[in-house]
Amino acid sequence: MFPSLLSSSPRSGLTAGRWLVWVDGVGAWLVIVQSKLTIGRASADSPLLRMRSNPSGHSSSGQDDEADLALTGNLSRMHVSIRRDDESFVLTPHANVSVDGRRVSRDVLLSDRSELMLNDSVRLLFELTTPLSLSARLTVLSDHRPKLSIQGAVLMAGTCLLGPGVENHIRCPAWSGSVVLAQTGSGLSVKSRLPLRSDGRELSGLTSLRDGQIVEGPELRFRMEQVRSRQVDRTGS
Amino acid sequence: MHTTLDFHSPRQTTAMKFRYEPESRPLDGYTIKRAIQRGGFGEVYFALSDAGKEVALKLLQDNLDVELRGLSHCLNLKHPNLISIFDVRQTPAGEHWVVMEYMGGQSLDQVIAAHPSGLPLERVESILSGIAAGVGYLHEQGIVHRDLKPGNVFEEHGRIKVGDVGLAKFISESHRSGHTQSVGTVYYMAPEIAHGRYGREVDVYALGVILYEMLTGKVPFDGESTGEILMKQLTQVPDLSAIPAKFRAVLERALEKDPARRTAGMQQLADEFRAAVQGDAVVREARPQPEGPAYARGERLNQPHAERRGGTEWDRPRNAFERFMEPASGLAWYEDSRNWWMLGGGFLLVAIFAPWLFLIGIPLIPMALFGLMIWLGFRGALWVVKELSRPQGALPTHSGRARRLNTLYVRNHVPETDRHLRLLERGAEATGAMAVSVVCAAAFAGVLLVTQQLLRGMTDAVFFTVATTLAAWSAILPAKLMEGSNSQRITRRITTGILGVMAGYGIFLADQMLAVALPMGSGFPPHQVLTEALSNRFHVPDAGRMAAYLMFFGGFMLVRRWWYHVDAWRPKRLSFTTVGITTLAGCLLSGMIEFPIEWGGLLALSSSMSAQLASVWVRPEYRAVEMVAGHESPMEGAV
Numbered sequence: 001m002f003p004s005l006l007s008s009s010p011r012s013g014l015t016a017g018r019w020l021v022w023v024d025g026v027g028a029w030l031v032i033v034q035s036k037l038t039i040g041r042a043s044a045d046s047p048l049l050r051m052r053s054n055p056s057g058h059s060s061s062g063q064d065d066e067a068d069l070a071l072t073g074n075l076s077r078m079h080v081s082i083r084r085d086d087e088s089f090v091l092t093p094h095a096n097v098s099v100d101g102r103r104v105s106r107d108v109l110l111s112d113r114s115e116l117m118l119n120d121s122v123r124l125l126f127e128l129t130t131p132l133s134l135s136a137r138l139t140v141l142s143d144h145r146p147k148l149s150i151q152g153a154v155l156m157a158g159t160c161l162l163g164p165g166v167e168n169h170i171r172c173p174a175w176s177g178s179v180v181l182a183q184t185g186s187g188l189s190v191k192s193r194l195p196l197r198s199d200g201r202e203l204s205g206l207t208s209l210r211d212g213q214i215v216e217g218p219e220l221r222f223r224m225e226q227v228r229s230r231q232v233d234r235t236g237s
Numbered sequence: 238m239h240t241t242l243d244f245h246s247p248r249q250t251t252a253m254k255f256r257y258e259p260e261s262r263p264l265d266g267y268t269i270k271r272a273i274q275r276g277g278f279g280e281v282y283f284a285l286s287d288a289g290k291e292v293a294l295k296l297l298q299d300n301l302d303v304e305l306r307g308l309s310h311c312l313n314l315k316h317p318n319l320i321s322i323f324d325v326r327q328t329p330a331g332e333h334w335v336v337m338e339y340m341g342g343q344s345l346d347q348v349i350a351a352h353p354s355g356l357p358l359e360r361v362e363s364i365l366s367g368i369a370a371g372v373g374y375l376h377e378q379g380i381v382h383r384d385l386k387p388g389n390v391f392e393e394h395g396r397i398k399v400g401d402v403g404l405a406k407f408i409s410e411s412h413r414s415g416h417t418q419s420v421g422t423v424y425y426m427a428p429e430i431a432h433g434r435y436g437r438e439v440d441v442y443a444l445g446v447i448l449y450e451m452l453t454g455k456v457p458f459d460g461e462s463t464g465e466i467l468m469k470q471l472t473q474v475p476d477l478s479a480i481p482a483k484f485r486a487v488l489e490r491a492l493e494k495d496p497a498r499r500t501a502g503m504q505q506l507a508d509e510f511r512a513a514v515q516g517d518a519v520v521r522e523a524r525p526q527p528e529g530p531a532y533a534r535g536e537r538l539n540q541p542h543a544e545r546r547g548g549t550e551w552d553r554p555r556n557a558f559e560r561f562m563e564p565a566s567g568l569a570w571y572e573d574s575r576n577w578w579m580l581g582g583g584f585l586l587v588a589i590f591a592p593w594l595f596l597i598g599i600p601l602i603p604m605a606l607f608g609l610m611i612w613l614g615f616r617g618a619l620w621v622v623k624e625l626s627r628p629q630g631a632l633p634t635h636s637g638r639a640r641r642l643n644t645l646y647v648r649n650h651v652p653e654t655d656r657h658l659r660l661l662e663r664g665a666e667a668t669g670a671m672a673v674s675v676v677c678a679a680a681f682a683g684v685l686l687v688t689q690q691l692l693r694g695m696t697d698a699v700f701f702t703v704a705t706t707l708a709a710w711s712a713i714l715p716a717k718l719m720e721g722s723n724s725q726r727i728t729r730r731i732t733t734g735i736l737g738v739m740a741g742y743g744i745f746l747a748d749q750m751l752a753v754a755l756p757m758g759s760g761f762p763p764h765q766v767l768t769e770a771l772s773n774r775f776h777v778p779d780a781g782r783m784a785a786y787l788m789f790f791g792g793f794m795l796v797r798r799w800w801y802h803v804d805a806w807r808p809k810r811l812s813f814t815t816v817g818i819t820t821l822a823g824c825l826l827s828g829m830i831e832f833p834i835e836w837g838g839l840l841a842l843s844s845s846m847s848a849q850l851a852s853v854w855v856r857p858e859y860r861a862v863e864m865v866a867g868h869e870s871p872m873e874g875a876v
Contacts, residue, residue, distance in 0.1 A: 022259050022271035027341075028283075143394035148270075149283070149291055149341050214258060223259035223271065 016187045018068060018227035020150070023162070024220065026172045027151035030069060030227075033183055036083040037138070037155050039118070040067030041075040042147045068227075069153050073122045073144040080118060082110065082126075082138070084157055089126070089136055095119065115141070130167035133159045137169045158183055162222075175220050184208060188224070190215060255280050256296065264326055264334050267294060274344075276388070278401065283339060292323065293340070297333040311402055314378060318371030320391065320400040337400070342393025345447070349387055353454045361451045362514060364390070367397025368444060369507035375402060376437045376503060383435055385443035386425045387450065423463050424456040428471045428494045438496035444506055445491025453479045457492065468859070483513045614668075618661060650860035652804035656721030666805070667717035670851040671710050677847035678705035685843075691835050696751045701840070703747045708790060708844035711736035712799035713852060720804060729800040737794025738787050745786040749779070757785040758831020764788055789832045793841065796822050802845065803852035810854040811846065819845040 017034025043066040067078055076095040083090055089110045091097070097104055098117040112128040123141040128134075134157035140146060154160045154169045161168040163178030179192040189208045190196065196203040196217045203215070211226035255272040257280075262268050266287055273281040279297040286292060312322050324336040345364065348356070356364075368390055372382050382402060389401045427442035449457045457476065458469040475492050477485045487509045493499035500506045682701040686692045692701060715732040748755060759765060764784055772780035801807060802815050823841020827834045 024255060024272040025274055028271065145341070148285070149339065151341075212260070221255070221258075221272070 016226060019188060020148070020225040020227055021162075021170070021181075021222055022225065023170065023172060023222040025174055026170065028148055029170050030146075030150050030153040031160055031181065031188070032068060032153060032155050033186075033188060036081055037069060037153060038067040038078055038081045039069045039071070039075075039124070039138075040077045040079045042066065042070035042072055043077075069138065070147040071122060071140065071144045072146075073142075074119050075122060080116070082136075082155060084155060087134055087157075089155065091116070110136070129169055130161065132167070133157070133161060133169070135160055135169055156181075156183055172220065176218055179215075179217070179220070181209075182206065192217070194218060194220075255282075257282060263296075263328060263330075263332065264294060264336075267292065267336070269294065276401065291339045293320075293337050295335040295337065297335065310378075311380065314375070314380075314402065316371055316374045318367045318397055318399060319374065319402055320398045322402070338398075340391045340393055340396075340398055340400075342391055342396075345387035345390035345392060345451075348392060349450055349454065355454045356451045358514060361448070362511060363395065364392065364397055364451065365444070365448060365510055366507050367392075368399055368447070369503040371397070371399040372440050372444070373503035373507075376440070381435055381437050382440050382443075384422065385440050385447070386422060387447060390447070423466045423470070424458065426467070426470060427496070429496050431467060431471060434496070436496060437502070438499050441491060441500050441503060441506055442493075442496075444503060445488060445500070448491065448506075448510065449475070449480065449488055452481070452484065455479070471859075483516070484510065487513050618665075650806050650857060651808075652720075652801050652806050654721065654806060655723055656806075658721055663717050663720065666853045667714055670713045670717070670803070670848075670853060671706075673851035674709040674713065674847045675702070675706050677850050678702045678709065678843060681705060681843040681847065685839065689839075691839065697753060700747055700751045700753045701843070704744045704840055705843040705847055707740040707743045707747075708737070708793070708840065709848040709851060711740040711790070711794050712803055712844070712848045716800040716803045716852075719800065726798065726800075730795060730798065733799050734791055734795035738791035740794070741786040741788070741790030742783070744790060745783045748782065748786070755782070755785075755833050755836060757782050757833070761788075761830050764830055785830060785832050788830050789826060789837065792826050792830070793823060796826070799848065803848050805853045805855045806860055807854065811849045815849070816842060816845045 017032065019031040019033065021029045021031055023029065065077065079093075079095045080097050081092050081094065083092070090107050091099065091104070091110050092107050093104050096119045098120075099108055099110070099114055101115075101117075110126050112126075114126040116124040116126060118124070121142065122144050125139050125141050127137045127139075129137055136155045136157070137152060138155065139152035146152075151170075160170065160181040161178055162170040162172055162175070162181070164171070164173050164175050165178075168178065175194075177192065177194040179190060179194065179196070182189050182191060184206065187208055187210075189206045190203065191206045194217045196215055198207070198213055198215045209215075209224045211224065214221065214223045255275075257263055257269050257272075259269060259271050264284075267284040268287075269282045269284045271283050273283050273293060275281070276295065279295050282294045282296070284292050284294045312325065315321060320340060321338040322335060323338070326334045326336065328334065348364075355361075368385070372385060375382055380402070382399070384401055385399070389399060391398050391400060425443040425446045427439040429436070430439055446457060449455075458466055458473065460466040460469060471494070475488070477488055480488055487500075487506070490498075490500045490509070491506050500509065679702045682692065682698040682705070685701065686695075686698045692698050712733060715729060715736055719729055719732070747753075759768070759781055764781075767784040767788060768781045771777045771784055777783055797819050802812070802819075820838055820842040824834055824838040826832070827837025
């Protein structure tokens with residue numbers, strides 16, 4: 001739908017590759033704009049330590065070497081990664097990983113409704129929810145809690161759909177229509193047929209989103225939070 | 238929650254009206270990340286403590302009367318099936334927050350909504366066990382949940398937790414019984430709650446309703462309005478035909494109206510259900526019932542539902558005529574005895590006066606017809622108003638014959654209770670009662686005519702009827718206009734007294750017209766004074782007689798609390814004690830004023846009886862519905 005002008009060149013300091021979308025009445029979702037998603041164990045380090053070095057206290061920034069999708073469970077710190085390769089998604093195991101019941105030891109292509117099993121205990125579901133978008137959704141099936149109790153992750157390939165129907169990546173049953181998050185440049189923009197407001201003014205067309213922005217609409221509200229990483233985005237496999 | 242967007246209206250955006258935004262910190266130490274939902278008592282947010290602990294923060298509604306002290310023993314309850322409360326805080330701004338365990342997953346009402354024809358049995362059993370264990374623990378600690386419903390039950394990966402524990406207790410009574418009661422909670426409300434009884438059995442009932450809903454996807458009692466649903470909770474037998482046969486007995490016991498006969502506890506309900514899941518063989522083999530309280534009712538447990546007197550045979554839509562005749566109390570027209578009195582009295586009237594109808598029935602009939610016309614007018618207006626507000630195509634269903642709820646003690650549904658009645662309803666009830674009183678009065682007169690020597694002829698009988706009727710009207714009118722309002726007793730008494738004087742005047746006129754000429758004495762000093770005033774100042778002929786009528790009926794209506802005798806919420810429809818005392822009062826008053834005693838006594842008797850028989854009387858169980866549901870304006874319609 002949109003040409004994916006991916007910034008694959010690492011920037012020093014901030015990347016706009018990962019976002020948390022906090023949706024009222026629905027939950028928190030990790031939206032990955034960058035081309036790779038890592039899954040692994042949630043860091044055992046105390047967040048209190050982070051607090052001291054980060055006076056603003058309540059940021060949800062990830063630990064330096066923590067995976068994007070950090071879960072409680074018997075996992076390696078960097079257990080598996082999924083990257084987007086043009087129109088397909090490739091899974092790279094770094095530890096014990098099975099896809100649809102078969103143990104994998106090297107890169108495999110993921111298809112819609114693939115079930116991933118990590119260390120024979122943590123189960124995840126990989127889905128392509130709609131043919132209208134190449135983006136994929138990853139949710140945790142087993143009883144393992146992602147950090148911040150997020151509902152799952154969306155690996156964006158251009159767009160991320162939010163709305164009441166099952167075809168949306170982020171399902172919001174009480175909403176009266178759909179909202180689209182689109183990848184533009186190195187960031188995200190929002191667009192919808194529903195009348196949206198943010199910062200006190202109405203939004204029209206495609207509006208780029210910044211960290212901390214709150215978007216409101218008829219019976220809906222969500223907040224965009226950029227997940228900052230001090231580490232340069234590794235583009236290796 | 239279905240929101241519809243009107244694309245034709247000017248672009249309007251309304252945010253989900255949560256008070257706080259993500260990243261706000263209304264409570265020290267916590268950062269709100271997003272809103273979760275709007276719960277029963279306030280808004281719930283997902284928040285992170287400064288150290289990263291995930292919590293749910295509930296902001297209690299402003300109008301709640303929260304006693305923070307009282308919550309302390311709920312704070313320290315710990316059970317795997319209860320959502321833990323970590324803390325209760327009050328901000329300087331006066332907001333009350335409950336800090337509690339965050340539970341992901343879904344609420345039970347979302348789960349039920351996803352299974353429109355019922356959940357798989359295994360899941361029902363596990364959810365039931367979880368709720369029973371959690372709330373059962375509460376009961377052991379001496380706490381009743383009071384607000385158990387699917388919206389308060391959460392499931393995450395098979396874990397069941399019940400939330401909002403103990404909050405219901407601390408909401409002030411007036412809030413609970415006011416109009417703000419939402420339809421959502423009424424589905425799970427045990428009947429005795431309407432009478433103010435909150436024993437642990439109310440939780441058992443709620444769990445019974447939840448069980449029904451999990452098995453079938455629907456609640457046992459539904460309706461267009463809170464009042465209708467409540468009425469069914471109080472009086473209608475649940476339709477268990479959609480429930481698999483082996484569970485019917487369990488549900489029947491759990492949904493018992495009488496708390497004393499209901500399943501005794503949460504654990505018992507869960508055990509009975511589990512036994513029913515496994516115990517199909519027991520029914521088929523007809524083994525003797527095992528001992529123990531759970532099976533104390535013996536054979537009844539296995540009796541097929543269809544054989545019992547159920548509510549379903551009465552549950553049919555009312556047609557237009559029935560809706561027209563329906564009295565305000567919500568009974569069916571054939572259940573309101575006043576209508577039968579009217580019909581019966583009408584027959585009696587015709588039977589007694591038939592031979593003389595041509596001659597003397599004439600003054601009677603126009604009066605009755607006139608009353609009837611006014612009554613019809615009010616009824617018609619009421620009916621039109623109700624019809625206009627009824628949603629199209631939805632035929633209202635009628636609740637079945639009320640069952641005796643004899644173990645319920647009604648404390649707070651008495652004449653003094655504040656209620657709200659629409660003016661139209663007051664008018665309809667007043668005119669209805671007035672019309673019926675004519676019939677009752679005539680019936681009395683007829684009986685007296687036949688059995689007594691007092692009434693010498695038709696004329697006397699007519700006069701007696703008129704007098705009784707006017708006296709009854711002077712009681713009914715002010716009583717109905719001031720019913721349920723906070724009027725002082727003295728105001729009511731005086732108003733009734735004034736109307737009594739007016740009635741006395743009317744009766745005096747009747748005396749003149751019919752030339753009955755009751756013999757009055759003249760020894761009573763105030764009577765003499767009044768007679769003088771009437772004849773000298775107002776030049777009234779036959780002043781002595783008029784004065785006697787004015788004083789008798791004025792005093793008669795003044796000395797008794799008529800407003801109580803004819804109130805819709807009086808203890809009994811017809812109280813012979815009241816009649817007796819009123820008759821005595823009539824005799825005493827007659828003696829004092831030197832009004833003919835036999836007349837005075839008999840008029841007192843007949844007017845007291847007529848007024849009571851004619852006035853609307855609402856059965857105690859229906860009063861509860863009015864109190865809890867409030868008198869919903871027809872214009873508001875269903876929730």
